[in-house]
Amino acid sequence: MPAPAPAASIVVISYEMARVLPRTLLSLSPGYQRDCPPGTIEVILVDNGSRIPPRAEDFAALGLDLTVVHWPAGDVSPIAALNHGLSLARAPLVCAWIDGARLASPGLVSASLRAARLHPRPVIASPNYHLGPAHQYISIHQGYGEAEEDRLLASIDWPDQGYRLYDISTPVWKSGETDRMLETNALFLTRQMWDELGGYDARFTSSGGGAGNCDVFIRACEAPGAQLIRLRGEATFHQIHGGTTSNAPNFAIDVAKDISREYYRLRRRPLIGVKDPGWIFDAGPNGRGKL
């Protein structure tokens, strides 16, 4: 008999993330996620061509329903790898986690599952943070690095004190409750909606996927009958790893401009965050667990 389908599938993309990926997967594991016992979710890790790719057995102790897929090297964009991971997902609710360097807060998964029950076509988004005292493309020029990040995480007793991630992090622009939201690293949609959207647009071929993550979020929000639900009190937190847009040394502005160009070239409209405030789902350790 086939195993019962999980409630949610989470597709995580990695590339040369030997340092940060173990923490990310730990943050999705049953021992860390609240109200998310084993079997609730499956994690599909698609490694986008790392020289030493991660192996499922390296993470066996986490108790995850984990599938590791090795995508061929050579594609600077994670979009093709991500779409492949989405095609493997078995659950009715599927999350795209485009950056495997991002930690989850402890209630992110259960809050997303509960929020998904509130609407037949939910678009569930959580805000993005950078670990450290400033946006990492700034802080890395001010002495922030791996050692300091390790020290910060130890200082809050992470992972035991998962919600204290907020104490050592900086919110990313355009991800607050009232902002015109541009993207989310943990985008939960129904299987049906992913199929309707055709996944990510494979034409976003620039490094890091360019505006592909923004694009799929915007298209999801604009889909007929869709309902944006923003999580309050749950988030993802970016670890430093030399990624294209989050850490790009000296090039953050140029990267943002090029992302804008690519989006405009493909969509013939400016890259503007979603203006609809949507619903706010009050989650987090003190949240009411409802709208």
Next chain:
Amino acid sequence: MNETTTIEAAALRDWLVAYVGAVLDLDVETISTAAPFDSYGFDSVEAVIMAGVLEEEFSIRIDPTMVFDDPSIDGVVAALRTAGLVR
């Protein structure tokens, strides 16, 4: 910078006003071209995104940091004039 064309200053100013108005859902009549972008809620991220759209729309290449030197519509027009992209 890679100059490929020149733009009429008035046309560029009108385009910038329309762009900012569309992004912020503002009546273009209320947008002061001399006022700093942040005075009406147009932030630095949106300014950089606008720089990318400008490049695509007008087939030019620009230094995106110019939008920070004098962050206003008139400032952008002046910076592009200095760069030889506006006449």
